[in-house]
Amino acid sequence: MDFEYSPKVQALRQNLEAFIERFVLPYNGAWHRSVAQGVYPPPFMEDLKALARAEGLWNLFLPGLRSDEPGQRLNNLEYAPLAEIMGRLPWASEVFNCSAPDTGNMELLHLFATPQQSQQWLRPLLDGEIRSAFAMSEPDVASSDPTNLQTTVRQEGEQLVLNGRKWFITGAAHPQCKLLIVMCRSGGNELDKHDRHSMVLVPVDTPGVELVRNIPILQHHAPEGHCEIVFRNVRVPLTNLLGAQGAGFAMAQARLGPGRIHHCMRSIGQCELALALLCDRTLERQVFGKILADFANVQEWIADSRLEIDQARLLVLRAAWRLDQAQTELDRQQARVDVSAIKVVAARLQTRVVDRAMQVFGAMGMSPDTPLAYFWTWGRAMHLMDGPDEVHLRTVARHELTHAKDVSRGNGRLLYAA
Numbered sequence: 001m002d003f004e005y006s007p008k009v010q011a012l013r014q015n016l017e018a019f020i021e022r023f024v025l026p027y028n029g030a031w032h033r034s035v036a037q038g039v040y041p042p043p044f045m046e047d048l049k050a051l052a053r054a055e056g057l058w059n060l061f062l063p064g065l066r067s068d069e070p071g072q073r074l075n076n077l078e079y080a081p082l083a084e085i086m087g088r089l090p091w092a093s094e095v096f097n098c099s100a101p102d103t104g105n106m107e108l109l110h111l112f113a114t115p116q117q118s119q120q121w122l123r124p125l126l127d128g129e130i131r132s133a134f135a136m137s138e139p140d141v142a143s144s145d146p147t148n149l150q151t152t153v154r155q156e157g158e159q160l161v162l163n164g165r166k167w168f169i170t171g172a173a174h175p176q177c178k179l180l181i182v183m184c185r186s187g188g189n190e191l192d193k194h195d196r197h198s199m200v201l202v203p204v205d206t207p208g209v210e211l212v213r214n215i216p217i218l219q220h221h222a223p224e225g226h227c228e229i230v231f232r233n234v235r236v237p238l239t240n241l242l243g244a245q246g247a248g249f250a251m252a253q254a255r256l257g258p259g260r261i262h263h264c265m266r267s268i269g270q271c272e273l274a275l276a277l278l279c280d281r282t283l284e285r286q287v288f289g290k291i292l293a294d295f296a297n298v299q300e301w302i303a304d305s306r307l308e309i310d311q312a313r314l315l316v317l318r319a320a321w322r323l324d325q326a327q328t329e330l331d332r333q334q335a336r337v338d339v340s341a342i343k344v345v346a347a348r349l350q351t352r353v354v355d356r357a358m359q360v361f362g363a364m365g366m367s368p369d370t371p372l373a374y375f376w377t378w379g380r381a382m383h384l385m386d387g388p389d390e391v392h393l394r395t396v397a398r399h400e401l402t403h404a405k406d407v408s409r410g411n412g413r414l415l416y417a418a
């Protein structure tokens, strides 16, 4: 395993950093003012997107892009350090058409859409003309176990009819969100529980789709939304079924791996920024005759944060590398375990490192005058979104136990006995 950034990635990192420094950061204040006034996305967003695309900083995430599709054709390992850079400024990903949940949705469409579905939805997503959301979780069932999901889809002639309620659907309040990919129950109990769900492409403006509310995350209102959505007799053509009927879970597996790597690397970018802010603050703030940096406990927080960030980054890069290299089903299983591991590690990292930074900033750390309160809120949400920590730990533990059983069938335990 070699995680040295290639010359191509180094060049992209430099270009991306320079672009953000020169064109995106200067708009940060204006972005927040605009959103506070209810103008979202701000009027300059389209200009920034056009500029980023012209500079070749567009669709940096999708490895399998075809020659007529815009983007850099980077694999997960190559994209990871770029996601880290974008993550430092949470609204920056949109400038480069690399926002969640669009990246995962484009990946999904790229793998499973028919030519007609690609033309209608994937192409405008790749061109940054529309946004999308992925609607899986439901208020009425424990969505950690998606086999519980109850929203139904049934076929009536040449149409599909959807009924149900989803919530925390990220991105659905974005004015350019035109597509919901909805996970629905399509089969009965006679089927294996992993073959009972299907994905359906639902245009947001279909009659019967109601955006009930944008749910705040703690005190944070995301302008793109984490929405509750009701589907009442929503009718779409039969051709809006994505992939095969009953293949919802198999397809979701394909979508979630890279998407989680992107989340984790953005998280590491935010932790790097939190640590940099923490260090700056400790070098200038004085208490009891010393700067904060002179206190042993603060030095320990700084050192622990550096060790933890570097460990996490290496683990995420390994997961990205495994995902890229996977050839067999066994490789893919191993990659899924790694992705579960980083999902837990990154969430823990973010709440821990940002919490230390908030403590060092005193009351200011809880205010909107630094990005720390937002970073912490997002870190807290990461313990839940894309599956709670416990589910991912279970995946890692099961893998470990399977391995242990294999070893005990061999002679691994003999060493211990001796």
Ligand SMILES: Cc1cc2nc3c(=O)[nH]c(=O)nc-3n(C[C@H](O)[C@H](O)[C@H](O)COP(=O)(O)OP(=O)(O)OC[C@H]3O[C@@H](n4cnc5c(N)ncnc54)[C@H](O)[C@@H]3O)c2cc1C
Residues within 6 Å of the ligand: 101, 134, 135, 136, 137, 138, 141, 142, 143, 144, 145, 167, 168, 169, 170, 171, 217, 226, 381, 384, 385, 386, 387, 388, 390, 391, 394
């Ligand atoms: C900011 C944010 C954005 C989100 N975006 C989206 C989105 O775009 N689309 C979407 O569909 N969903 C989204 N979600 C929803 C998220 O995926 C779910 O909240 C998550 O999967 C957990 O489901 P649940 O809330 O129903 O919790 P439940 O399933 O009710 O679980 C509750 C708790 O049970 C415990 N638990 C669960 N399983 C186990 C286990 N195996 N062992 C031990 N304990 C366990 C855990 O502590 C868990 O937190 C988002 C959530 C947040 C917070």
